[in-house]
Amino acid sequence: MTNQDFPLIFERSKEGRVSFNLPEIDVPEVDLEAELTDTYVRQEAPDLPEVSELDIMRHYTGLSNRNYGVDSGFYPLGSCTMKYNPKINEDVARLDGFSHIHPYQDPKTVQGALEMMYDLQESLKEITGMAGVSLQSAAGAHGEWTGLMMIRAFHEANGDFHRTKVIVPDSAHGTNPASATVAGFEAVTVKSNENGLVDLEDLKRVVGDDVAALMLTNPNTLGLFETEIVEMAEIVHEAGGKLYYDGANLNAIMGYARPGDMGFDVVHLNLHKTFTGPHGGGGPGSGPVGVSAELEPYLPKPLIVKQDDFYTFEYDRPQSIGRVKPYYGNFGINLRAYTYIRTMGAEGLKKVSEYAVLNANYMMRKLEKAYDLPYSQHCKHEFVLSGRRQKKLGVRTLDIAKRLLDFGYHPPTIYFPLNVEEALMVEPTETESKETLDGFIDTMLQIAEEAENNPEIVQEAPHNTVVKRMDETTAARKPILRYYKA
Amino acid sequence: MDFRFLPMTENDKKEMLDTIGISSTDELFSDIPEKVRLKRDLNLKAPKSEADLKKELVQMANKNYNLKEYTSFLGAGVYDHFIPSVVDHVISRSEFYTAYTPYQPEISQGELQAIFEFQTMISELTGMPVANSSMYDGGTSLAEAVNLSAGQTRKKKVLVSKAVHPESQAVIETYGKGPNLEIVYIDHVNGLTDLDQLAKELDENTASVVIQYPNFFGQIEPLAEIRELLNQQPKSMFIVSSNPLSLGYLTPPGKFGADIVVGDTQVFGIPAQFGGPHCGYFATTEKLMRKIPGRLVGQTTDENGLRGFVLTLQAREQHIRRDKATSNICSNQALNALASSVAMSSIGKHGLKKMSELNMQKARYAKQKFVEEGFEIVTNGTFFNEFVVKLPVSVSVANEKLLEKGFIGGYDLASYYPELEGHMLVAVTEIRTKEEIDAFVKELGDIHD
Numbered sequence: 001m002t003n004q005d006f007p008l009i010f011e012r013s014k015e016g017r018v019s020f021n022l023p024e025i026d027v028p029e030v031d032l033e034a035e036l037t038d039t040y041v042r043q044e045a046p047d048l049p050e051v052s053e054l055d056i057m058r059h060y061t062g063l064s065n066r067n068y069g070v071d072s073g074f075y076p077l078g079s080c081t082m083k084y085n086p087k088i089n090e091d092v093a094r095l096d097g098f099s100h101i102h103p104y105q106d107p108k109t110v111q112g113a114l115e116m117m118y119d120l121q122e123s124l125k126e127i128t129g130m131a132g133v134s135l136q137s138a139a140g141a142h143g144e145w146t147g148l149m150m151i152r153a154f155h156e157a158n159g160d161f162h163r164t165k166v167i168v169p170d171s172a173h174g175t176n177p178a179s180a181t182v183a184g185f186e187a188v189t190v191k192s193n194e195n196g197l198v199d200l201e202d203l204k205r206v207v208g209d210d211v212a213a214l215m216l217t218n219p220n221t222l223g224l225f226e227t228e229i230v231e232m233a234e235i236v237h238e239a240g241g242k243l244y245y246d247g248a249n250l251n252a253i254m255g256y257a258r259p260g261d262m263g264f265d266v267v268h269l270n271l272h273k274t275f276t277g278p279h280g281g282g283g284p285g286s287g288p289v290g291v292s293a294e295l296e297p298y299l300p301k302p303l304i305v306k307q308d309d310f311y312t313f314e315y316d317r318p319q320s321i322g323r324v325k326p327y328y329g330n331f332g333i334n335l336r337a338y339t340y341i342r343t344m345g346a347e348g349l350k351k352v353s354e355y356a357v358l359n360a361n362y363m364m365r366k367l368e369k370a371y372d373l374p375y376s377q378h379c380k381h382e383f384v385l386s387g388r389r390q391k392k393l394g395v396r397t398l399d400i401a402k403r404l405l406d407f408g409y410h411p412p413t414i415y416f417p418l419n420v421e422e423a424l425m426v427e428p429t430e431t432e433s434k435e436t437l438d439g440f441i442d443t444m445l446q447i448a449e450e451a452e453n454n455p456e457i458v459q460e461a462p463h464n465t466v467v468k469r470m471d472e473t474t475a476a477r478k479p480i481l482r483y484y485k486a
Numbered sequence: 487m488d489f490r491f492l493p494m495t496e497n498d499k500k501e502m503l504d505t506i507g508i509s510s511t512d513e514l515f516s517d518i519p520e521k522v523r524l525k526r527d528l529n530l531k532a533p534k535s536e537a538d539l540k541k542e543l544v545q546m547a548n549k550n551y552n553l554k555e556y557t558s559f560l561g562a563g564v565y566d567h568f569i570p571s572v573v574d575h576v577i578s579r580s581e582f583y584t585a586y587t588p589y590q591p592e593i594s595q596g597e598l599q600a601i602f603e604f605q606t607m608i609s610e611l612t613g614m615p616v617a618n619s620s621m622y623d624g625g626t627s628l629a630e631a632v633n634l635s636a637g638q639t640r641k642k643k644v645l646v647s648k649a650v651h652p653e654s655q656a657v658i659e660t661y662g663k664g665p666n667l668e669i670v671y672i673d674h675v676n677g678l679t680d681l682d683q684l685a686k687e688l689d690e691n692t693a694s695v696v697i698q699y700p701n702f703f704g705q706i707e708p709l710a711e712i713r714e715l716l717n718q719q720p721k722s723m724f725i726v727s728s729n730p731l732s733l734g735y736l737t738p739p740g741k742f743g744a745d746i747v748v749g750d751t752q753v754f755g756i757p758a759q760f761g762g763p764h765c766g767y768f769a770t771t772e773k774l775m776r777k778i779p780g781r782l783v784g785q786t787t788d789e790n791g792l793r794g795f796v797l798t799l800q801a802r803e804q805h806i807r808r809d810k811a812t813s814n815i816c817s818n819q820a821l822n823a824l825a826s827s828v829a830m831s832s833i834g835k836h837g838l839k840k841m842s843e844l845n846m847q848k849a850r851y852a853k854q855k856f857v858e859e860g861f862e863i864v865t866n867g868t869f870f871n872e873f874v875v876k877l878p879v880s881v882s883v884a885n886e887k888l889l890e891k892g893f894i895g896g897y898d899l900a901s902y903y904p905e906l907e908g909h910m911l912v913a914v915t916e917i918r919t920k921e922e923i924d925a926f927v928k929e930l931g932d933i934h935d
Contacts, residue, residue: 005793006595009603009831020570020837022844026920027851032735032843035868039710042737046610048835053572056831060576060600067596069584077586084491085584088536093759094574096554097547103761104560104897105551106885112549113760119531126529138622138762139817141804149663178804178814182633184664187809225517255528256515262522272817280821281597282587282781283620284763287817300660322660326563326625326653327761339543345533348489355494357514362502378506378514405592416805433493434502465592467788475786475798479775481616482606483785 006066006466009049009059010483019053047485066466067281068410074436076363078382078413078425079173079221081251081273086343089276089336098335103327107312114311117304117328120338121288127341127349128247128267129260130290134299135329140248142324143268143287144179144215149321150266150291150298151213151242152183157298157319163212163241169198171221171417173248185212192419196222196375198232207239217246218262219253219380221417221425223360233263242266242295250274251429252357252380255350265292275337286333300324355430356381359437363428366441370448374420382427384420395451395458397422402469403450403461407443487533553758553894557922559852561872561913562702562897563624563651563750564758567731567841568917570832573755577825587781587820591796597820598795601783604827611733612747613740614769619781620823621766621815624750625654628696628727629661630779630813631746631768635694635723636665637812638777643668643691647679649701650727652902658696667693677703677865677874685715694723694746699739700732703865703911704849704872709742716743729753730767732870734842746770755829756822765822776802779813841916845871848923849914855927856912864909872913874899874906877930881910884933891929 033041051059069075075082093099101110121133137143148166155163165188166180177187190206193199197220207214214236218226226232236243245264251274259267271277272285279285291299301320302313313328344352357380364373364383372386387397401411401424413425428437450458462468503509515523534542553566560566577583581596588594588601601619608617621627632644644662646655648671655671662669670687673680679697688695695716699707709726716724725746726739731753739747752764770778776799784798804811833841849871853863856875864874877884881898888895896913899906914923 006599008599008606009827010606013835018834018837019572020832020834020841022568022837022840022916023919025844025847027848027923029847030850032846036706036736040706040737040868042733042735042839045835045839046607046733046738048607048610048833048838049831050834050836051831053832056572056828057575059831060828061579063596063600064576064579064581065596066594066599067581067585067588068590068593069581071580071584075586080586082586085580086491088540090578090583092540092543092547095544095547096552097544097550099757099759100553100566101550101760102553102558102560102564102566102758102894104562104564105894106882106889109551109889109894110760112546115549116546123530129524138626139815141814141816142622142626145664145814149660152663174803174805174808174811175814175816177809178807178811181809181811182661182664182814184666227517227519230519230521253515253518255524257518257522257524261524270817278583278821279586279817280583280819281585281594281600281824282820283817284622284765284819284822285817286763321663323653323656324626324660325657325762326623326651329761330622330763331760332763339539342531342534342539342542343491343536344489345487346528346530347487348492348533349528349530351489351492351494354511355492358494358499358502358506358511361506361514365506378517380514401590402592405590410586410593411590431491431493434495434498462592466595467592467792467794468790470591470788470794470796471786472796472798475784475796476801479782479798480785481602481775481782481798482609483602 006062008483012051012055012059013049015050017050017052019051019056073408074432074440075410076412076426076428077410078427079248081427081429083276083429084431085276085278086340089339092339093332093335111311114304116335116338118306118311120334121304123341124269124288124290127254128290129258130267131293132296132299133288133290134303135288135334136300136325137287137289138325138330139283139285140268140270140287141175141179143289144175145182146289146300146324147244147266147268148179148183150295153298153321154295155212162210165211167206167211167214170419172215173221173246176215176246196224197226200228200231203232203235207235207241209240211239211241213242213244215244215246217249219249222375222384223379223382224375225380229262248273249381252353254353255346256353265295271333271337276340277333277336284330284333286330352430359428359430359432363426363437363441367444370445382425384417385424386420387422387424390451391422393451393455395455397424399458399461400447403447403458405462406464409440556892556894558894559896559912559914559926560894562911564761565753565913565915566758566917567753567915569755570829572832573825573828576828577821582824583821588797591794595794598783600824600827602785602795604823605783607827607830608767608769611730611738612769613738614747615772616775617767617769618778619783620819621768621780622819623762623764623766624727624748625657627748627766627768628654629657631725631748632658632694632696633661633665634777635725636667639693639721639723641691641693642666643670644693644696645670645672645684645687646696647672649674649677649679649703650696650698651702677705678867679707681711688715688719690719692719692722694725696725698727700729700870703874704869705865705867706869709739713742731842734838735846751826754826756825763819763822765819765826777812780815780818844916848916848918852912852914852923855923859927859931871915872911875910875912877908877910879933880908884930887933888929893926893929
C-alpha cells in the first residue's frame with residue numbers, strides 16, 4: 001500500500017467511535033443469552049467499521065469523486081441508453097406515500113400506488129402494442145427469462161414438449177443466450193448478412209419444429225433496423241415458434257413503430273434505459289414484460305387490475321408461470337419511469353426517438369471519415385465503428401477508450417457486438433446537445449490523428465485518472481474479494 | 487409543450503440534417519417497413535409541466551397510508567427500521583446514482599471500492615468467505631442458490647422448508663422449472679421446520695436443503711441439528727436464507743457449515759417502497775467462488791502499484807460466457823447495496839449488536855403483553871423480532887379495526903397457509919415504543935372481547 005491509496009472504510013475505523021445512536025430501551029429486558037444458549041448467540045462480532053458520521057460523509061464523498069455518472073459528463077455507452085435522469089423522478093420516489101408503504105398492506109390503503117402501477121401497465125401496453133404487461137421483473141435479463149418461461153409454458157400447454165431451442169442472432173446481447181439456458185433451452189445462433197441484418201436464408205435453415213422462439217432486438221445491436229422483420233416473423237410463426245423482443249433498444253422507435261405491430265409475441269423493456277430510471281452504478285433496474293393476447297394467461301401473478309374504480313391484485317390466474325420475484329417488481333424504479341412518461345406524453349416520447357436517431361446519425365457521418373464504418377446505411381439510436389484501421393497502427397480499441405478518459409468522457413461500449421472487429425458502439429441519446437456531440441467528435445478525430453502521429457500517447461492512456469490501467473489478470477488469478485484486517 | 491430534457495434547437499436540427507445530407511428526420515425512419523409503421527399518435531396522457539405533475543403525484547402518494555403516519559407491526563420479509571440520514575445523502579450523489587456498471591475501472595473506483603466494502607461486510611455478517619456485489623432481492627437470490635446447488639451436485643431434488651418465505655418458495659418453483667427440479671416441501675410444526683420429515687426426505691438424490699434463519703414465522707431454526715442431519719449426506723448442499731440484521735446477535739450460518747447464505751439487506755437503509763427495489767445478497771464458500779452468479783469486485787493494483795478495484799472472475803458472466811454463463815443476471819441492485827453499506831457503516835460493529843438486541847427485546851415485551859392479554863402465541867420456540875398470535879377473528883377484520891386506530895396490523899398468515907386462518911404474524915422492530923406496543927395489544931384485546 002502506498003500513501004496515495006484511498007483508504008477503505010475499515011481502515012478509517014477506530015475502536016469506540018460511533019455514528020449511530022439508538023433510542024434507549026424502554027421495555028423490561030429479558031436474558032437473551034440464557035434463552036438462545038451459546039450455540040446460537042454470536043460469539044464474535046462482525047467486523048463492521050467504527051467511524052463517526054463525518055468520517056462516513058468524507059469517505060463516500062471521496063468515493064463519489066472517484067466515480068463518473070451522466071451528471072459528470074457525456075456517456076455514449078452503446079446499448080445502455082445513458083440519458084439524463086430527471087430530478088423530479090428522485091423527488092417523487094422519495095415521497096413518504098410511495099417510499100414508506102409495505103407490500104402487504106390492504107389494497108384499499110395503497111390505492112395511489114396501485115393506480116400508478118395500473119396506469120403504467122396501460123401506458124407500456126400502448127407504447128409496445130402488446131395486450132398485457134407485468135411489472136414484476138426486476139431487470140432486463142430477468143424480463144428475458146420471464147418471457148421465455150411464458151413461451152415455454154405456452155408450448156407445454158399445447159402438448160408441445162419438443163421445442164428445446166431458442167434462436168439468437170450472432171449480434172445479440174449476452175443476456176439473450178444466457179436467459180435461454182436458464183429457462184431450460186439450448187441457444188442456437190443465426191448469422192448476420194453483409195448488411196448487418198439477420199440472414200433470412202440462415203434463419204430458414206435453423207428454424208424448425210424444435211424451435212421455441214427467436215430472440216431479437218430491433219433495431220439490432222449494430223443500431224440497424226431489421227427491415228425484413230415481417231418476413232422473419234412469418235418464418236418463425238409458420239414453424240410454430242414465438243418471436244421475442246429485447247427492448248433494450250426501444251429508445252430508437254417510440255411513436256414510430258411498435259413491437260406488437262411487427263409481430264412480436266413477447267417484449268421486455270428496460271425502464272432504466274429508455275424510461276430514465278437511473279442506472280445506479282449497475283442497478284436497480286426494472287424489466288416489465290409485455291405479451292400478445294395469446295400469451296396473456298401465462299403472465300406472472302399477481303397483475304394489477306381495476307374493478308370499477310378500485311385497484312387491486314389479481315391472483316386467480318391458473319395458467320400463470322407463477323412468481324418471478326417476491327412482491328410486485330421494483331416499484332421505486334417503475335414509479336420513476338411513470339413520472340417520465342407523464343412528463344413526456346406521446347408527443348415527447350416520439351421526439352425522444354427522433355432526436356436520439358438524429359444525434360446518432362450526425363455523429364456517425366462526422367466520424368466515418370476517421371474510423372471504419374462497417375455498415376453505411378442510416379442507423380437508428382446507435383452505431384458501431386470499427387477500430388481496425390487504428391489497430392494496424394498498433395492502437396487498439398481499448399486504447400482509444402482509455403484515451404477518451406483523459407478528455408473527461410466515458411468511452412463507448414467496446415468489443416461489442418461480437419460480429420464487428422475492434423468494435424466501438426456509440427449511443428449518444430437525445431438528451432445531449434449539439435455542442436456536446438461536437439466536442440466528443442473533435443476528440444475522437446484528434447485521437448485518430450494521434451493514432452497515426454503519436455500512438456504512444458494513446459497506447460499509454462489514461463494519463464489523468466486517479467488510477468492507471470489495472471492488473472486484471474492477477475485480479476482473476478489470485479482473487480481478493482474482501483478486506484481482511486492486517 | 488416544451489420538453490426540458492431535449493436540448494435540440496431548430497437551428498441545430500437543420501445543421502445536423504445538412505451534415506447527414508437529408509432534409510427531414512423522417513428519412514432516418516424510412517427503413518421501417520410501411521406495413522409496421524405506426525400511423526397515428528400514441529394514445530397516452532398529455533404531457534404535464536413539472537409543477538402540475540408534481541402536484542398530481544403528491545396527491546397520488548397521499549392516497550397511500552404510509553408507515554411514517556401509521557404505527558406498523560407488519561413485517562413478513564419487509565421491515566420498517568430506522569434509516570440514518572447519511573444514507574440518502576450518500577446515494578443522492580449523482581456520481582453514484584447516474585453511473586453505469588463500473589466497466590471502466592479508472593473512472594469507477596468509487597463504485598468498485600464501495601462494492602468491495604459491501605462484499606466484505608456481507609462476508610463478515612454471514613461468516614462466509616465470499617460474497618457477491620448483490621442480487622435483485624432475497625427471493626431471487628435464494629432461487630439462484632437452489633439452481634446453483636442442482637448444477638453443482640448434478641441432482642434434481644431440493645428440500646424446501648415451508649417456513650421459508652412463501653413468496654421465495656414461489657420464486658424457487660418458477661426458477662426450478664428451467665432445470666426441471668423436483669421441489670419437496672418440508673412441513674412446519676408450530677412454526678419450526680419438521681426435522682423428522684426432513685430426515686426422511688434427505689437422501690443421495692438431494693441437491694440441497696433450504697432453510698430460513700430466522701424463518702418466516704420469526705423462529706430461530708436449529709441450524710446445528712440440521713447440519714448434523716446433512717452430515718449424513720455430505721454431497722447435499724446446505725442453503726440458508728438469513729435476515730442480516732439478526733446476524734448481529736445470532737451465530738452466523740457460516741459457523742454451521744452452510745454452503746450458500748442468501749438474504750435481503752432491505753433491513754439496512756432501504757425503505758419498504760411497496761416491495762422493491764430491495765437488495766439481495768449472495769455469500770458462499772471458496773469452493774463455489776467461480777460458480778457464484780452476478781458481479782464480483784476484486785482488489786488489484788494499477789501500473790504504478792496503486793491499490794485499486796476491478797470487476798473480476800467475469801468468465802462466469804453472461805457478457806463473456808453467453809449461454810454457458812452461471813446465471814443470466816446483468817443489472818443488479820448496486821445503488822441499494824451502496825445504501826446498505828452506508829447504513830452498515832453507520833450502525834457499526836457495536837451498533838449492530840445493540841440494534842439486533844433491541845429488536846429482540848421489544849418483540850419479547852410485545853409477546854409477553856399478548857400473553858397477559860390472554861392471547862395464544864402459536865410459535866413457542868426462540869425467535870428474533872416476529873411471532874404468531876392467534877386471534878378470535880380473521881386477521882383482515884382485526885386489521886380493519888386497527889387501521890381506524892392508526893395501526894397497520896400484522897401479516898395475515900391465511901394468505902399462504904390455509905390452516906393458519908385467524909393467525910397474525912406480528913413484527914416488532916427497534917422503532918416501536920413501549921406505548922405503541924401497549925396500545926396495539928390493547929386494541930387487539932378489545933377486538934378479542
